[in-house]
Amino acid sequence: MKSDSNITNKLKTKYESIDQDLEVHLEGLLHSKPISYWDYIQTDVLLNLQKPRTDFPDEMVFIMYHQISELLFKMILSEISQVAENNFEVAEFTEKVMRISRYFDVLTSSFSIMKDGMNIEQYNQFRTTLTPASGFQSAQYRMVEFASTELINLIDKRFRDKVPKDICCNSAFEQLYWQAAGKDYKTGKKTYTLSAFEKRYKTEFISFSKHYENKNLWSKYKLLPKASRENKALIKAMRHYDYTVNVKWVMAHYNTANHYLNIGGKTAEATGGSEWVKYMHPKYQKRIFFPDLWTAEEIKNWGINI
Numbered sequence: 001m002k003s004d005s006n007i008t009n010k011l012k013t014k015y016e017s018i019d020q021d022l023e024v025h026l027e028g029l030l031h032s033k034p035i036s037y038w039d040y041i042q043t044d045v046l047l048n049l050q051k052p053r054t055d056f057p058d059e060m061v062f063i064m065y066h067q068i069s070e071l072l073f074k075m076i077l078s079e080i081s082q083v084a085e086n087n088f089e090v091a092e093f094t095e096k097v098m099r100i101s102r103y104f105d106v107l108t109s110s111f112s113i114m115k116d117g118m119n120i121e122q123y124n125q126f127r128t129t130l131t132p133a134s135g136f137q138s139a140q141y142r143m144v145e146f147a148s149t150e151l152i153n154l155i156d157k158r159f160r161d162k163v164p165k166d167i168c169c170n171s172a173f174e175q176l177y178w179q180a181a182g183k184d185y186k187t188g189k190k191t192y193t194l195s196a197f198e199k200r201y202k203t204e205f206i207s208f209s210k211h212y213e214n215k216n217l218w219s220k221y222k223l224l225p226k227a228s229r230e231n232k233a234l235i236k237a238m239r240h241y242d243y244t245v246n247v248k249w250v251m252a253h254y255n256t257a258n259h260y261l262n263i264g265g266k267t268a269e270a271t272g273g274s275e276w277v278k279y280m281h282p283k284y285q286k287r288i289f290f291p292d293l294w295t296a297e298e299i300k301n302w303g304i305n306i
């Protein structure tokens with residue numbers, strides 16, 4: 001246990017270094033309220049963030065599960081940024097990828113809350129009030145992708161071989177795979193859902209992707225020494241993350257869309273207006289964050305038979 005005088009001396013040094021009077025700060029301690037759980041966790045704010053647009057009770061499930069997903073995306077981004085900003089050795093790198101994976105494991109296994117947790121009739125009524133909004137407009141989901149891999153791996157599969165491998169930022173933007181969900185490729189016309197998303201986030205996305213150009217997870221992995229890159233635990237963790245995001249989560253999402261929007265073989269239009277059946281299935285897009293960690297056969301069968 002440290003002595004009182006030791007702590008007092010450290011406090012003195014701390015406040016002197018910023019030209020502050022320790023006595024005043026100590027007096028502040030005397031008057032300040034003790035911290036409580038509800039103040040620290042901000043429960044009042046958190047529990048007031050649900051604003052349904054209808055009286056259907058299941059709309060609350062829909063809102064809250066999206067909010068939970070966004071919080072987990074934020075946790076993922078925080079871990080990735082630590083890998084980006086440090087030069088971790090193999091053990092720490094692996095540990096971080098495992099943390100990121102665990103968050104996505106939770107997102108994937110909990111998707112049944114969406115798929116099985118709402119009444120189909122209620123969903124199909126309250127969702128009409130949400131057009132033209134779509135989960136497609138989740139900025140953090142896009143940021144997770146920008147922070148996970150090089151932009152070439154996020155380019156629409158149809159153009160991937162035709163663009164330079166080191167394509168970045170502004171020039172990559174129009175060819176990102178998700179443009180397909182909001183663009184008529186013959187006319188180039190964008191849906192309102194996509195235009196509004198870009199108006200709100202495009203500038204941020206370009207600077208974010210520039211920031212991660214050489215320090216996304218994939219680039220950071222490639223910068224590791226050869227022995228680390230060949231570390232079995234790290235490769236396993238990287239493959240697990242890639243597969244969880246780009247096959248398992250995507251399939252859980254696709255199966256949920258099918259459950260609610262494909263009734264009796266009739267496909268309903270999604271709120272974001274995409275050709276979702278084709279757009280959402282992983283076998284068409286073959287989104288893969290870490291392509292060199294998969295065999296040609298595995299890539300060929302990506303998203304098939306799952």
Ligand code: HEM
Nearest residue numbers: 069114134135136138141178256257270271272273274276
């Ligand atoms: C009943 C539940 C859900 C249904 C029916 C559904 C349906 C869809 C559909 C059809 C799309 C394609 C774009 C469009 O036309 O709107 C989409 C995109 C998207 N949704 Fe959902 N979604 C559901 C829940 C969620 C949840 C809980 C999240 C979590 C944040 C989410 C995140 C996303 C993302 C990130 C995209 C873009 C994915 C991509 O570009 O591949 N969705 N969703």
